[in-house]
Amino acid sequence: MTLNYTITKEQLLNFHEQHILSTLKYKKFSTKMRILYFLISILILVLVEYRIKFKVFIGLIIVGIIIFVFRKKIYINKxxxxxxxxxxxxxxxxxFNQITLEINNSGIKLNTSMNYELIKWKGIKDFNIIDNNIFIRTFTKDNVFIPSYAIKSQEELELLKDLFFKYGEIKPKYNYPRDIEFILK
Known part of the structure; x- marks a missing residue:
């Protein structure tokens, strides 16, 4: 099976940003923010003079509400x-060039004008179908994103699922990976 498509940086960023709030990284970030806010609040209340404790307490509550309201925006920006x-x-x-993706018994071949990669079946971590987009995570190389418009029909999608199961014994998952990591090279 061969797919030809081109994606833009904006499409890829939008895809990840739409789903990042359901990940474990976001949950950890949110927990760290709560703990940090709590510890700083305790420290400030202990160190502040008794006469202005009430004003400081009100200020801390306002800051806590602001952090709570904007925590998703803060994380998406980060x-x-x-x-x-x-x-x-x-x-x-x-x-972000024209990509020719071929799936066969040896793995996934990604061919662009600047690069050729073969991702063997053992190198594929999982196969995700999210909003009709395909997201393939690998153990060592870049993750593979196939936009929904690259797959022409439901039959093509079923063939893709069958090939992943036949050659790699990988069943599709229908959600964004909760444990996503990006390789900073």
Missing amino acids: FHNQIVKVYYDHKKKYL
Whole structure:
């Protein structure tokens, strides 16, 4: 099976940003923010003079509400900066050229004007179908994103699932990977 497509940096960033709040990284970030806020609040209340404790307490509550309301925006901004470092690197320009992806018994062949890669079946971590987009995580190389418009029909999608199961014994998952990591090279 062969697919031809081109993706933009914006499409890839939007895909990840739509789903990043369901990951373990976001949960850890949220927990760290709560603990840090709690510890700083305790420290400030202990160190502040008794006469202004009430004003400081009200200020801490307001800051806590602001952090709670904007925690998702804060994390998406942090994530956006991290993923821009990953995908806007000149070494990854090949990801945004015309891509020819071929799936056969040896693995997934990615061919662009600047790069040729063979990802063997043993190198594939998982195969995710999210909003009709395909996201393939690998153990060592870049993850593979196939936009929904690259797959022409439901029959093609079923064939793709069958090939992954036949050659790699990999069943599709229908959610964004909760334990996603991006390789910073």
